[in-house]
Amino acid sequence: MDIGRIDSSAVQGRSWLHGAAPAAKLTAFALLLAAVVVSSNVIVVAGIILALAGLVLACRLPARLAFGLAAYPGLFAALYAFGLGAGPLVGALVVGKAVAAALCGVVLVLSTPYPQIFAPIQRFLPAVIGDVLLITYRSLFLLLERFGHVLTAARLRAGVVGHNPVRSAKLVTRSLGGVLLYSIDLSQRTYDVMHLRGYDGRLAVSPAPAKHRWQSASAVAGALVVAVPAIGWRVGAAALAPYAWLPAAAGLLAFVAGTAIGITRSKGMQ
Amino acid sequence: MSHLHVPDGVLPWWLVIAGWLVTAAIVGVCIRVVSADDMRRRIPLIGAVAALMLVGMSSEIVPIAYHINLTVVGGILIGPVLAWPAALVVVTILALLGHGGVTVIGLNTLVIGAEMALGAWLFRALRRALGPRRSGWSAALATVATLALTTSMLVGIVALGGAPAASRESGAFDPATLRFENPFGKWVLGSETLNAGEPTPPAEDPAMSLTRFALMVYTLGSIGWVIEAAVTGGIISFIAGVRPSLVEAGGLAEDGHRSVGDEGSHV
Numbered sequence: 001m002d003i004g005r006i007d008s009s010a011v012q013g014r015s016w017l018h019g020a021a022p023a024a025k026l027t028a029f030a031l032l033l034a035a036v037v038v039s040s041n042v043i044v045v046a047g048i049i050l051a052l053a054g055l056v057l058a059c060r061l062p063a064r065l066a067f068g069l070a071a072y073p074g075l076f077a078a079l080y081a082f083g084l085g086a087g088p089l090v091g092a093l094v095v096g097k098a099v100a101a102a103l104c105g106v107v108l109v110l111s112t113p114y115p116q117i118f119a120p121i122q123r124f125l126p127a128v129i130g131d132v133l134l135i136t137y138r139s140l141f142l143l144l145e146r147f148g149h150v151l152t153a154a155r156l157r158a159g160v161v162g163h164n165p166v167r168s169a170k171l172v173t174r175s176l177g178g179v180l181l182y183s184i185d186l187s188q189r190t191y192d193v194m195h196l197r198g199y200d201g202r203l204a205v206s207p208a209p210a211k212h213r214w215q216s217a218s219a220v221a222g223a224l225v226v227a228v229p230a231i232g233w234r235v236g237a238a239a240l241a242p243y244a245w246l247p248a249a250a251g252l253l254a255f256v257a258g259t260a261i262g263i264t265r266s267k268g269m270q
Numbered sequence: 271m272s273h274l275h276v277p278d279g280v281l282p283w284w285l286v287i288a289g290w291l292v293t294a295a296i297v298g299v300c301i302r303v304v305s306a307d308d309m310r311r312r313i314p315l316i317g318a319v320a321a322l323m324l325v326g327m328s329s330e331i332v333p334i335a336y337h338i339n340l341t342v343v344g345g346i347l348i349g350p351v352l353a354w355p356a357a358l359v360v361v362t363i364l365a366l367l368g369h370g371g372v373t374v375i376g377l378n379t380l381v382i383g384a385e386m387a388l389g390a391w392l393f394r395a396l397r398r399a400l401g402p403r404r405s406g407w408s409a410a411l412a413t414v415a416t417l418a419l420t421t422s423m424l425v426g427i428v429a430l431g432g433a434p435a436a437s438r439e440s441g442a443f444d445p446a447t448l449r450f451e452n453p454f455g456k457w458v459l460g461s462e463t464l465n466a467g468e469p470t471p472p473a474e475d476p477a478m479s480l481t482r483f484a485l486m487v488y489t490l491g492s493i494g495w496v497i498e499a500a501v502t503g504g505i506i507s508f509i510a511g512v513r514p515s516l517v518e519a520g521g522l523a524e525d526g527h528r529s530v531g532d533e534g535s536h537v
Binding site: 006036037070072073079082083085094095097101102105106108109117126129131134139140142143144170174177179181187188194199201 | 276277278279280297298301306309310311313314315316317318319320321322324325326340343347355356358359360362363365366367368369370371372373428479480482483485486487490500501504505508509512513516
């Protein structure tokens with residue numbers, strides 16, 4: 001999980017999706033997730049995955065990272081489907097749903113800084129949970145960096161070596177223990193700083209406005225274009241099943257268009 | 271393996287909603303139990319422990335699809351009450367990264383929260399029985415017992431959900447009815463039915479499916495329990511050596527609570 005690259009993509013990206021308001025992107029995310037959740041047709045789910053993959057390429061999000069993160073839950077879903085003795089089509093649907101839902105989340109986090117994702121959600125959550133979400137995110141960077149430094153130091157002193165796995169495991173465990181102690185001290189320092197700055201039980205994050213209204217509107221409209229047919233295919237599953245290739249073909253078109261846009265944009269930037 | 275890796279849209283709605291409601295109730299009670307002032311003071315600690323768990327969960331052991339959770343370590347450090355808000359935050363962030371479904375955040379929180387809370391309780395009980403010098407062993411044993419219990423909880427949740435989606439779904443799920451037709455006129459693409467004329471294979475007995483699922487989860491999971499127990503035991507043994515108060519009273523220890531060897535610590 002390369003949190004640094006995720007954050008870099010979310011903060012430094014310049015696509016229209018990055019410019020859309022976080023609330024609009026969360027709405028689009030909810031619509032797409034609903035489309036995935038209700039879909040019972042593996043071909044429709046494949047269409048959603050293709051459309052989202054096209055979006056990743058068109059917005060020039062880090063494709064390898066996005067597809068890698070989205071494929072990760074597919075592995076667990078495959079184990080789940082296999083364990084439950086699902087047939088090939090049901091198994092493909094379970095894996096497809098996992099990958100599609102993950103891709104929705106990944107597109108959101110790669111195009112929106114974390115604090116901006118939490119800002120609209122904070123209104124509906126208890127203050128404690130909202131604040132912990134923000135502090136966890138901040139601490140995560142510091143701990144990953146610290147853990148990396150500790151492991152590098154251990155390697156330089158030949159502490160983590162391939163030919164002695166027991167010794168290496170002991171050292172990695174102690175490194176984690178060291179990082180844990182650091183995290184406890186970090187939490188104390190964080191509280192001291194928050195207290196000094198007048199923390200009164202609610203960390204407020206101002207939601208970022210959209211750069212242009214059309215960006216937010218097009219994000220929601222795009223999600224509706226995917227969600228409405230997907231929900232339609234669920235409602236009229238029996239009658240529409242023979243025509244499931246239509247959303248898949250539309251997804252394929254979106255993927256090809258996204259690839260073309262991505263290539264054009266990268267050539268334009270060179 | 272105890273972490274529920276069921277994707278969105280596979281479990282029935284009533285189970286998903288029940289998961290959210292129970293989680294909201296437990297987290298709500300946990301937030302109210304701790305005084306507002308104390309909770310404010312502990313927010314950075316909960317955040318740091320949640321981040322530590324995320325660091326552990328971000329590294330996967332691919333062949334057995336397992337990743338270190340550090341849930342029991344987290345539970346020991348912040349205690350069984352604060353464990354629930356931390357679990358909710360961890361599961362929410364993981365879900366946004368595609369690791370575990372968004373709609374099953376409630377059910378996932380129940381599993382992870384139970385893991386943290388049970389781990390903390392069991393560790394304290396074992397530590398009292400075995401003595402403080404065996405903190406590492408107490409943590410390792412507590413981890414194995416906790417993971418066995420929460421893995422059973424996962425199997426129970428899947429059992430409550432019934433057979434996999436196949437029995438509830440329709441349309442393209444059934445290979446016998448999967449076909450491709452052209453809505454604009456059959457002369458363009460024609461109509462084709464896959465497996466036409468072939469008898470539909472009989473559906474597998476749901477009890478058999480569940481047994482196979484449980485067998486797989488317990489087999490793979492038990493390898494993970496041993497790895498997790500070794501890591502947890504090692505970390506807690508290290509912490510007990512350098513800062514014992516952290517493992518004695520957890521995150522809700524009073525500021526004045528210090529053990530020998532702990533004088534220089536901040537917490």
